[in-house]
Amino acid sequence: MRSYIIFLSVLILETIILYFIDITQNSLYSISITALVVIINGIMAFILFNSVLLSIISLPSFFSIYSIINRLNFYEMLLLISYYSEYYLIVTLVAFFIYSFVKRNFYDFLIDELKKVKFSFSLLKFIIGISLSLVLYWVLFFNPIFLVGSLLDSLAISLYGFYYELPLITFNWITLPYLIFPKTYKPPNKGVLIGKIIGKIGKGSSLDNAFYTSNSTYKWIRTDGIYYLDFNSSKNYNVIIIGTSGVGKSTLAKRIVNSLNVSYLVFDLHGEYEVQRAKKIDASKVTINPLSLFGRSPKERALEISLMVKSLFNLGNLQTIELTNLIIEAYAEKGIDENDSSTWNLSPPTFRDILILLEKKKKLATTSQDIIKYQSIEPYIQFLTSSIFNNSNVNISEILENNLIIDFSKIPTNEIKYILIETLLKSIQNTMYISGISNLKKIIIIDEAPFILSKESGKQILERLFAEGRKFGFGFIIISQTSEYIKELLANTSYFFIFNLVEPKELDYASKLFGGSDAQLYATIYETLQKLPRGYCVTRDLLRGEIYLLNLT
Template sequence: MILGNIIGKTTTLNFKFLVKGNAKKFQYVQVPFKDNYVLAQIIEIEKELDRAVAFCNILGYREECKLKHLRYPLEPNTEVLVASEDFIKETLDLKEDKNSAFIGKLDGYENINIYLDLNKLLTKHVNILAKSGAGKSHTASVVIEEVIEKYIPLLIIDPHGEYSSLKYNNEKDKERLKQFGLESKNYKNKIQEYSPNIEDNPECMPLKLNKHNISTSELMHLLPAKLSNSQQALLYSVLNNINKIDFTQLILELELEENNLKYTLINILKYLEKLNLFSDAPTSLQELIQPGKCSIINLKGVLLELQQVIVYKLMKDLFEARKKANIPPFFAVIEEAHTFLPERIFGESKSSQILRQIASEGRKFGFGLCIISQRSSRLDKTVISQATTQIILKVTNPYDIKAIANSVENITSETEKEIKNIPIGTAIITGVVDLPLFVNIRPRKTKHGGEAVDMLQISKKVKAENFLEEAKSYDDKELLLVIKQKISVEDMELMGNKVKVNLVPCLYINCSEFNLLVNLNNGELIEDIEGGKGKSIFIKLELSPQQKRVFDVALSLKEFKAADLFAKSGVQFSEVYDIINILVNKNYFVKVNDKFRINPDLDLDFSKFSCYEKPDYFRLEYDKKLEKNYNSEEIKNFLEKFVKIKNSKECWLEVYTNER
């Protein structure tokens, strides 16, 4: 289809034509050249009273499998045609291969798919830059889905807990997915979440960092506070007196110092020790980085200063492990990157130095980075420029736009002006070819996780004519703290199961290493969330204060003699023998040869009962509330003999029973 004819002066880079057809800004056109065609793009259209003129940039022509540029200008009056989709794909070399990731469709061309080269992503990094609400988390999740599909090991730094939604299907966009040739999907079996804060994120495994490989200088860097020179000198002198980094030993050494500066240092170290983040048994790096696995580091509810410490230590250990080939090549996604990697004029983050090093050297070792930020002007410009692939969504802040234009290659003045006008769902992508492409990002296969929380559940769909009746029935429902089942009552009925909903009274306990759920109806420690069943382990321990001290020491020892209990309990040696005999008679201790140990019935591994669900407030209908038969305080008093309890709350567990 003819759009018009070239008019006026032409160059090897651009031309203009008098519009006769329906031309659109950023539309691709083709112009006869030699025995072939040249591909060009309309960058602006000027409308006058009696005519319209389109201004075009020449992209080139393909010859000998290469995109070549013109050596001499096009002839005036030459016809300008609508570029065919096949010609666009051929000229720009837009094709799929086994290492490509389907990101979306070329804007305005439903049949032209855009693919990212995953080899390039893994070795040369990618940035996703956008303002808040423009779709950066959605776009990042599309990239993540493609990476997971190719079995590339993946690690996500998730400050807000948005990416756990990758475990669930996208039920809302099934029709749109069909338009892109895709289906709703989840990656629940390929994702594991870790968090240093399992109190707020009970579905996560505890994240533990390695304290064995912390050097003196690294410890100084890790402390979540800025130390004065005098404080640093004091800490260095104390560190010289200990063989390895141990927070308890370090605190004891500081307490011996006659220097008032020690109190601030002691408080900082006690804070780190209380977090229980650094461990002799850290989370294995080989566990985090595995082919076909996505590890999410969920930092929701963690202080920013501590987030930066975690990112620094984790990234440093992973980088060192990758350089030694102890873990496979992998891809790391850093969400809210401006908080971990700020531009130097905004100050240094604990994690800045290691992330800069990975950005510049990671490609040599197969350590790929995806940097995501909503504040480009606050993000380190060197790191922005290190990425070969840039995905730019709508940005309106002029400082952010200028930062992008100054740091990203191939951004023309016309493209820069267009950044603030990009529709939601569309992105400018550089690095796929030698020019920016406008791409409509495909829908996610998984559930979107970046939406605002519907706190009162008031977005329930209600027919207009029944609104008052529906609203009244909704208000009558009781607001309860509940752990809900993953499968709803409606879904159960669709599967042909008529069920009743029972609410089981429970005690949700947050321990330092895991969370527990106790059935207050039958006293069982719950293993089966669906049935509310578990194991009865609660025995009323009748102990005097002295007996309790001995028993608590015994819990920390596998096997022991009387001398061991005497050394650690502070109880008189003569009393220790009497207490041991009493506890043997009560069947709390058992004798093994010349030693003793806790009765195996009491020596439980409570981590096997870890609960990964979290109670939340819901208004819901139910058929029956089961009776509460056990006292929460008595249960906590019993468990405190075995585990460290940080917090607890009573709640309800939703359990289905079949109707008869």
């Protein structure tokens, strides 16, 4: 808009000056002055718009203003255009090729912006525009050139303009550069307030107020606005937050849950969370039985538990198969039949029951091979007979209805901590399925997510929760210092925020995530992420593909 106003102001000033020169005459003086003005306009248009296409579209603006002021008829205006258009076109194209050669990149700002626009043709706007164009033609101008300009104005407005812009059709070619350029996109202004938008990345024009500039063709263009999360219009309720320690990741997660009118649950691995309105639970005092079925059949649950133990202790395939068979047999001893779902509500066995069953099998073993087989898994089962897994005092309904922080910092070993977390997630998943389809009703924050995602079983359950959560009203916020284990979750993520990064591998991934195959954009993102102070992050608006720099402080 600013570039257009400057361009239009200069054109009007030039026209006033040229009013005293009859540029339709073939005198050397008038031709030279007019050619010079046209050449200056061509250079100015390209510098202001950074678009050869928009510069060419702006060409008739000068001739239209001059023709209106000097009351030229159609033939005089046509003669004027035929005399001087070639000067404008040549200098504009030369400026474009020089710029492209210096930057080593063919770029047109208008084309780049049009790629981001979702065109929606409005027949009503078009009909109104055509009607107004015809009225102006017959009543005011009676000039086919002006009629063409008004019709192009109508087309631009009908594709991505507004009703209040229809009166601008009166100015035909003069307002076409403004109408054809997509209006500045503003992110949703409703939902969860995240922070202030201080810039968006782009190539822009020479007048853009840029900061965090780099050696690439991209720059951060200063932009004012507020950034919101609009879960109502997003494909799911999932958020991923990445950054080094102490940059504001937890602050962002707290801001999201405190702004939503739904309950939340925080998996706090290090005991660092303090959130208003939330009750804190010491996980070391929680008991839960991992062998609970959680809506699965005995065989399905046995396979899940075996995969969990395999992921934790790197069991071999034969050990995993034997553990699965033991668990299935332990279910059967408790009367839980694979083929009778009415028995699935019976009290399940515990790891202590499996250990007892294993001891029986060792005593009955007739070959050294069988004894060795049982002995190979015995230490792991013994480890899992911890009192924390002998019964269950967890009320999942209470967890899902209230704001809770589960503090895992006092759990003595990572293995026990992992099994407890995965079992809770399985229980939540089962309750989620039973509860049925719903709008957003629960947000679950998982801090230090690689602790879970680095295990095969944990990766599987989180991927499934991410993919299916929205239907049941569940959203997940994953927080991580590394991108290594979150890549598979991105396909089912609506929002991701990246704070300061320092490791080259992390910078490389994040820059490719935003920049794709564009090496210049990659370089700008790479440089920016290293410089971000605490409370600043980069995100992408998925509706338009705009990349924003946010200040959360």
